[in-house]
Amino acid sequence: MPKKTVDAAAAEPAAKKTVTRRRTKKTEAAQPIELAWDHVATRAYYIALETGGDPFENWMRAERELAPA
Numbered sequence: 001m002p003k004k005t006v007d008a009a010a011a012e013p014a015a016k017k018t019v020t021r022r023r024t025k026k027t028e029a030a031q032p033i034e035l036a037w038d039h040v041a042t043r044a045y046y047i048a049l050e051t052g053g054d055p056f057e058n059w060m061r062a063e064r065e066l067a068p069a
Contacts, residue, residue, distance in 0.1 A: 035066055 043062035048055065 033067060035063060039066060 044058040
């Protein structure tokens with residue numbers, strides 16, 4: 001039986017690699033955003049330092065700014 005040469009070995013098909021798919025992590029978007037009182041108070045304080053104005057309006061502005069975060 002003849003010996004295999006280097007060229008004959010290269011002509012054989014290579015073994016297939018196993019393909020694994022990466023999965024993305026599911027985000028927990030279903031949970032509502034909870035604003036902490038101290039975060040809103042701190043932001044309202046800094047708004048008051050910047051612009052002054054009504055404390056209630058500053059509080060409402062701080063809540064609006066922090067809600068999407």
